[in-house]
Amino acid sequence: MSTEATALFDRGGRDYDTLVSANPGYHRDLARSARRLGLPGGGRGLRLLDVGCGTGASTRALHEALPEASITAVDGSARMLARARDKPWPATVRFVHADARRLPEAGVHGPFDGILAAYLLRNLPDPDAGLRLLLDLLRPGAPLAVHDYSLPRRNADRLLWHAICWTVIIPAGRYVTGDAALYRYLWRSVLEFDTPPQLTERMRRAGFARVRTAAMSGWQRTLTHTFLGNRPDA
Numbered sequence: 001m002s003t004e005a006t007a008l009f010d011r012g013g014r015d016y017d018t019l020v021s022a023n024p025g026y027h028r029d030l031a032r033s034a035r036r037l038g039l040p041g042g043g044r045g046l047r048l049l050d051v052g053c054g055t056g057a058s059t060r061a062l063h064e065a066l067p068e069a070s071i072t073a074v075d076g077s078a079r080m081l082a083r084a085r086d087k088p089w090p091a092t093v094r095f096v097h098a099d100a101r102r103l104p105e106a107g108v109h110g111p112f113d114g115i116l117a118a119y120l121l122r123n124l125p126d127p128d129a130g131l132r133l134l135l136d137l138l139r140p141g142a143p144l145a146v147h148d149y150s151l152p153r154r155n156a157d158r159l160l161w162h163a164i165c166w167t168v169i170i171p172a173g174r175y176v177t178g179d180a181a182l183y184r185y186l187w188r189s190v191l192e193f194d195t196p197p198q199l200t201e202r203m204r205r206a207g208f209a210r211v212r213t214a215a216m217s218g219w220q221r222t223l224t225h226t227f228l229g230n231r232p233d234a
């Protein structure tokens with residue numbers, strides 16, 4: 001049942017939090033994407049899904065943006081999910097070990113009032129099918145925020161990605177975890193993934209309406225984005 005990606009996160013995910021804490025923009029940018037869902041007030045009465053929740057960083061961002069919402073957080077890596085569950089959470093947050101491609105089979109049913117998919121889509125073997133499944137889980141009009149690396153075609157941005165991976169991310173991954181496989185996979189998967197226009201087109205093709213992108217700041221400005229779309233109104 002595990003994908004190449006979830007198996008890598010099971011192996012290399014033990015020190016995930018240590019590594020992301022060295023990137024000051026990581027949590028700030030997830031918080032931006034959670035707020036960009038544009039959901040009202042404190043979220044009272046809303047049901048949200050955090051798909052590919054990992055160690056819970058994106059779940060925390062959702063909870064802080066919408067503290068009164070109930071959140072279902074799903075991940076396919078038992079080890080990442082165990083780290084998430086170990087953190088303090090209110091009773092409104094529940095974690096489910098499941099493959100994002102088979103959520104209804106795991107008892108995760110819509111309709112949700114909003115979905116955050118942070119660094120997930122790039123890891124799915126069939127991102128189109130993944131997007132269609134997420135669309136089906138949303139209530140009409142409700143938003144999806146895809147938060148991920150998506151490199152523009154420009155050489156300068158691709159060179160920046162190579163430089164960051166080979167001088168910082170991969171050496172740090174090897175130093176902290178003793179195994180850089182997860183971080184080499186990150187480097188490669190981002191290079192192979194969609195450019196921003198390709199990803200917005202992919203979301204439209206899957207059936208999302210009002211598809212748009214929003215930028216980050218700092219060194220990730222051209223590399224990481226929020227891609228937003230809504231299930232069309234009924």
Ligand SMILES: C[S@@+](CC[C@H](N)C(=O)[O-])C[C@H]1O[C@@H](n2cnc3c(N)ncnc32)[C@H](O)[C@@H]1O
Binds near residue numbers: 053058080120
């Ligand atoms: C880079 S982590 C991001 C975690 C979290 N969203 C965050 O922002 O910190 C990506 C997560 O996606 C999960 N993942 C990848 N493919 C998956 C799949 N098919 N089903 C469920 N989870 C998956 C991995 O196990 C991993 O925990």
